[in-house]
Amino acid sequence: MHPPDPPADSRLLIQYLRPERRPLTALLGLLVVAMILPLAGPLLIGAFVDAALDGESASQLAALGGLFLLTTLTGDALQLVVTWFSVRLAWRVGNRLRVDLCRHALGLDLDWHGDHSAGQLIERIDGDIDAVTRFASTAVLQLAGNTILVAGVLVISAVIDWRASILIAITVAVAVAVLVRMRRVAVPFYDEEREVQSHLYGDLEERLGGLEDIRANGAGPWAVQKLHEHSAAWWRTARRAAARGDGGLTLAGGVFAAGSVAVLGLSTWQCRQGELSVGSVLALLRFSQMVSDPLWRVAEQLAEAQKAIAGTRRAARLLAEESALPDGHRDDLPAGPPSIEFDGVSFGYGTGTDVLRDVSFELHAGTALGVVGRTGSGKTTIGRLVARLWDTESGTVSVGGTDVRDLTLEGLRRRIGIVTQEVEVFRASVRDNLTVFGTLAGDDAAVIGALRTVGLGDWFDSLDGGLDQHLEGDTELSAGEGQLLAFARLLLADPGVVILDEASSRLDPDTEARLIAATDRLLAGRTAIIIAHRLSTLDRVDEILVLDHGRLVEHGDRARLAAEPTSRFHHLLATSRAAQEVVR
DSSP: OOOOOOOOHHHHHHHHHGGGHHHHHHHHHHHHHHHHGGGHHHHHHHHHHHHHHTTOOHHHHHHHHHHHHHHHHHHHHHHHHHHHHHHHHHHHHHHHHHHHHHHHHHTSOHHHHHTSOHHHHHIIIIIHHHHHHHHHTTHHHHHHHHHHHHHHHHHHHHHHOHHHHHHHHHHHHHHHHHHHHHHHHHHHHHHHHHHHHHHHHHHHHHHHHTHHHHHHTTOHHHHHHHHHHHHHHHHHHHHHHHHHHHHHHHHHHHHHHHHHHHHHHHHHHHHHTTSSOHHHHHHHHHHHHHHHHHHHHHHHTHHHHHHHHHHHHHHHHHHHOOOSSOOOSBOOOOSSOOOEEEEEEEEOTTSSSOSEEEEEEEEOTTOEEEEEESTTSSHHHHHHHHTTSSOOSEEEEEETTEEGGGBOHHHHHHTEEEEESSOOOOEEEHHHHHHTTTTSOOOHHHHHHHHHHTTOHHHHHTOTTGGGOEEEGGGGSOHHHHHHHHHHHHHHHOOSEEEEESTTTTOOHHHHHHHHHHHHHHHTTSEEEEEOSOGGGGTTOSEEEEEETTEEEEEEEHHHHHHOTTSHHHHHHHHHHHHHHHHO
16 A cells, blocks of 8 residues: 655645744744845945045944944844744754654554664654754745845835846846756755665664674675765765756856846946936945845755755655554553453465464463464464554454454553563663663662562662663673563563563573573563473463464463373473483
C-alpha cells in the first residue's frame, strides 16, 4: 500500500507556525519598523548634498548628518532584535517538528525500519530539519521585511520620479523571475543531494556498527571504497545542484547591474534638463541599489532555501508514511498476568516462506512456557507476535482473551516486557538507564532495590556516583551485567507478561546463576515465555513447546515431557547432557 500524497511544503510549515501566531505577528510588526527606517537614508543623503550645494549652514548639515546616523543605527539595532527573536522562534518550531518526526518514525512498523537505516533516519529527522531551521531563522522574515522595503522604495522613488520608479520595478520583477525560475529548477537536485547524504550516513552507521567484523576479516579497503563511492555520488549531485542554484545568482546580478545603470542614466539626463536635483539623482541611484540588497540577501540564502524546501518535502513524506500495524481501540486488559493463545497462526515476514505454520496453543495466566527448537525454527517469532511487533499473516494471537490487533499498541506493550541477548545500555546515568529516561515509574529506593534483586548490588556499590553515575554505553559493563541491568528494568516496569529471548546465551556460569535467581523473582506472578538454547535455563518453567521448521511438534507439562523417553524434549535434554559431558 502506497502512502498518501504528502502535504505541500507551505502547508506543513504553516501547520507548525500556527501555534506561534502571536510572537510571529509581533515579529512582523517590529520588522516593518526595522525595514521602513532605512528608506529615510537616501532621502537624507540627497537632502544633505542639495543643502551643501545650496550653501546651507554647517549646523543644518550637521543636523541632517546626525539624523542619518540615528536612523541607520536604530534600524541596525532593530534588525538585531528581530534576528534574535526569529532564531528562537525558528528553533522552537524546528524542535517541535523533530519531536513529531521522531515519534512518528518510532511508531512505524519494523518492516519499514528494516528498509531505512539509522543513518537515513538521523539525516531526515535532524539534518533536514536543521536546514529548515537555519533557513527559517533568518530568510523567512527577511523575505517579508524586504518585500516591505522594496514596496517602500517603489513608492518613494515614484514620488521623486515615476519613470525611475518604473525602471526599478522592472529590474525587481525580472530579478525575482530569474530567481524563482532557478529555484524551481534547482530544488529537485537539492532533494537528490540530501537523499545521497542520507545513504552516505546510513552506510557509515552500518560500517561503524560492524567495525570489529570488518577489521577481523580484512575488509577495511572495501569499506573505504564504499565511502569513496558515496562521497563521489554526493559531490556529483552537489555540483549539479550548485550549478543551477548559483546560476540564478549570476543572472540576477546582471539584472541588478543593468537596472542601476539605466536608473543612473535616466536620472542624470533629467538632472541636466533641470527636472531633478543632484541630491535626487543620488537618492534614486541609492534606491535602485537598495532593492538589490534585500533580494541579494534572499538570493544568498537561496541554496539554504532550496535545501530547506527539499528537507520539508522529505519530512512531509516521512509524516505521510503509515504503519503496517494499525492501532487497536481497546485498552482494557485486566490486572494481573494474562493468558496467551495462538490460534492457527502462520507468519513469514512477508517473504512468502512461512516461519511459523498453523501454530496453535494456549498458555494459561501465570504459567511459564519454555520454547525450544533448532535455529530458524521460529522461536523468536513467537515472542515478537505476542508483543505485536508484526501482525500474523493468518490466524490470531490473543492476550487476556483479546486479539492483540484490537488492543492499543501502547496498552499492550505496557503489559509486556522483553529481554533479548542484545541489551541496549544508553550513554546516560544509571538512573536514566533503568527508568528509560523517566518512562518507568520508580523512586531511587525502588531503582536500587531492583539492582540488588537481580544481583547487581556489588556493582552498584562500586560506583562513585551512585544512580547519577554516567555510563558510556555498554563499555563499562560485561555482557552478563548488561543483561542483568535489563532484568532490573523489567522489574521496575512490572509487566504482566515476560518474554526472555536467549537472555542467558552469552553469560558465564557465575552470572548465569545470578540471572537464574533473578528469573525466579521476575517470573513470580507473571505469565512468561522463555526462549532458550541452554535447556538448563528451562528447569523452572511449567510447560515446554517444541518447534521444528515452524511447526509445533510438542507442547505439554515440562516434568512429564522430560520423563517421557519418546518425547522430543526428552531427546533434546539427552543430547544437551551428552554435549556437556564431551566439553568436560
